[in-house]
Amino acid sequence: MPFLLRKIRKARWYKHDRVPWLIEGDLQADALDDLRTTGNKLSIYLIDDDDTTLERVASALVTANTEYISDFEYALIGYEVFQELDIKSEDSEGETPDGLVNSWHRDLLELTAVKIVALANAIQTRAERKVFLKRRVTRMVLDALATQQLDRARMKPALLEKLDRITDPGAPSGSSRA
């Protein structure tokens, strides 16, 4: 059974926080920011839950339109949940530097406020929320570059410069770079 992956910010989904008004089982509204729609569509990836696939998606997503490597936080939720929520989807090409990962991209369609909240609740209660820390992500990205899974032409020069300095420490560097 496939899974749907959505990039999130884990801390927004912690069930316990200092907010006294957050009742048991409820969500912080900030979590909905991870489900921001465009044209009532939401971007997700349909994948198999195995380490190789997950790492490949992580490498692709952390290098898509980014200037530095960050930790990769994600929610993984069973496909059957979407069927239960009656959410429509369509194939649509992703915009990462990895062509294969792009073919796993889907758009969730005709989303309403009610469906988004239902999806958020499902992510809160039924999804696996995990993180790949930056050091691991960096290694995965360097491997993906070496095997040409990632297309350098589709990555930002600022990111490539940082990655190149890891593989070639002698490359010129500023005294303080973000």
Added chain:
Amino acid sequence: MFLNLTTEQVSKHAPAIDGFVRNSKMLQEELWIREWETKSIRRVGSTIANSVLYPDRRVRELFEVAKEEIFEPGVENAFTRGLACLINQYGYKTIDIVTRLIVYEIVNEETASQALLLFGRVEHPPSHAGRLSLLERSLRHSSTRVRNAASYSIASLDDPAAIPYLKQAIERETCGELRDDMRQALEQLESTRQCHSS
């Protein structure tokens, strides 16, 4: 003017001429010293203003600007670029100011978290110890988001010196998910320590 004087006249007025020349030199020297003093005062004043007042104001202004920013992982914005620039420019002074803002919870949890994430990735070796110290202190912050950002950034710095602080943070952490994230950071640092010792 001396060309019209005879040798006798020169001899006669020599002491006065010497005195005039000496006085002129002294006057020149005095003027030069005054000019130097004025420049120095300006320079010192400017240094004091820059090191004491200016970074503090600029850091606070940045945190104000940050309230309007949208933060996306992997993408720099005016806040993160500005803060990185101030770390480069003022080093520890910037770290001190940010430490006060975060530890005393003067700034909101989102901007505090973003500042901490930057502290974990900025390439500025002279401020490494100061940044690590702030991250360790932030593991005691009242917000889970800030503690989360602190633990990620500690992992990003990958300095095994933080292991004891991370262990203590895991022991007192009441949020289960955050505790798991901290454990992941701890495992990474322990593997780094093993690599260093072998």
